[in-house]
Amino acid sequence: MVKKADIILCVAVAAVMGAVIILFSLFAGNGKTVVITANGNSRETKLSVDNTVNITDSVLGSNTVVIKGGTVYVSEADCRDQICVNHAPISKEGEIIVCLPHKVTVEIR
Amino acid sequence: MSKRNNKAYPVAFIGVMLAAALLLGYVESLFPYDFAVPGIKLGLPNLLTLIVLKKMGIKTALPFGLLRAAVSNVLFGSVLSLVYAMAGCILSVICMWLIGKVKFFGVAGQSVAGGVAHNIGQIVAAIALLGTPGVLYYTPFLMISGAVTGFVIGVGTGLILERGKQWFEFG
Numbered sequence: 604m605v606k607k608a609d610i611i612l613c614v615a616v617a618a619v620m621g622a623v624i625i626l627f628s629l630f631a632g633n634g635k636t637v638v639i640t641a642n643g644n645s646r647e648t649k650l651s652v653d654n655t656v657n658i659t660d661s662v663l664g665s666n667t668v669v670i671k672g673g674t675v676y677v678s679e680a681d682c683r684d685q686i687c688v689n690h691a692p693i694s695k696e697g698e699i700i701v702c703l704p705h706k707v708t709v710e711i712r
Numbered sequence: 713m714s715k716r717n718n719k720a721y722p723v724a725f726i727g728v729m730l731a732a733a734l735l736l737g738y739v740e741s742l743f744p745y746d747f748a749v750p751g752i753k754l755g756l757p758n759l760l761t762l763i764v765l766k767k768m769g770i771k772t773a774l775p776f777g778l779l780r781a782a783v784s785n786v787l788f789g790s791v792l793s794l795v796y797a798m799a800g801c802i803l804s805v806i807c808m809w810l811i812g813k814v815k816f817f818g819v820a821g822q823s824v825a826g827g828v829a830h831n832i833g834q835i836v837a838a839i840a841l842l843g844t845p846g847v848l849y850y851t852p853f854l855m856i857s858g859a860v861t862g863f864v865i866g867v868g869t870g871l872i873l874e875r876g877k878q879w880f881e882f883g
Contacts, residue, residue: 604870609821609863616828616859620852627852643843686750699846703750703838704792710846 627697634696634711637675639668641707650675650694650711663705675709677702721882722768730780733760737784749850751796751834752857755827755865757784761801762808762823762869767880770809777801795841796834803833819873820866827862828855 637648641660648654654670655678666687667679674692677700687702693711700709736756745753757780765773781801785794807829811822831854838847873880 604818604874605820605867606816606818608816609818609824609866612817612821613824613859613863616824617856620855620859623852624856638846640842640844640846645844684750686747697846697849699849701750701838701842701847701850703796703842704790706792706842708842708844708846710844 628695631695631697633673633694634698636712637668637670638710638712639707640710641666641705643706658705658707666702666705666707668709675711676700677709680705722772725882726764726768726772726776729760729764730776730783733757733780734784734787736760737780738788741788749853749857751831751838751850751854754861755830758804758823758826758830758862758865759869759872761805762819762826762866763873763880765805765808765812766819766869766873770805773809774802774805777805792841796837799837800830800833803836804830818866819870820863823866823869824859824862827858827860827865829858831855831858 634650637650639646639648639656639658641658644660648656648670650670650673652670653672656668656670658666658668664681666677669676669678674694676692677687677690680688680702682702682704684704687700687707690700693700693709696711698711701707736759740754740756743754761773761777761780764776778798778801781797782794785797789797804826808822808826811817811825832851835847835851835854839845
């Protein structure tokens, strides 16, 4: 039922992708700008300046993004899955928080 | 009922498989997936899609998967989750079918390919819907999750096909 090739395939995918994650976290520098895209419109703010942004562009709902001490997190969202609110604060280049139901992304560049 | 080579059996079979897949979709919607990465899930309904694929081929499995995704997401998800599920489903069924053609892979490998492909489909849909390639960041996390859950689901499918042999012999 389980053939050798099955295990090799599973382990190989996990190992290669694990290596990608480790390399990424080793080499990603701290970002400078926060790019918030909501419903196709994007805006940029500085990561170094503490700020609170209310995103209300989306007809689907609203999110509150907090920039504090060089990290960014979503403090509030009126969606039901709350994945973006539970997401750990991000600070490194390339990291992203996504709110799928509201089509909102918060990216660090 | 000794011979199940009549025309009604496959129809009834698909109906039962669809009902079971919807039930598993519901069970899965009850799990609290508290991962930071959206899109990670066990993929229980894929047990049934894989059985349909193995027993009836891709011509039945692809519409089956799409129908399951459509009904399941309308009932337990949202319109957006439906788009992700559809994209994932198409890619996953095609990949499982292709891997099924390669002799040295078993059911588990087929399911691993399906899981990984499903998550790649979701990423593609997310890039299109969100309008930013930034979500590519999640790709390695989702591919690991797809491989691991795919393996588990594949082993489960293998067990069901083996233990319930008498139910799956027809045609």
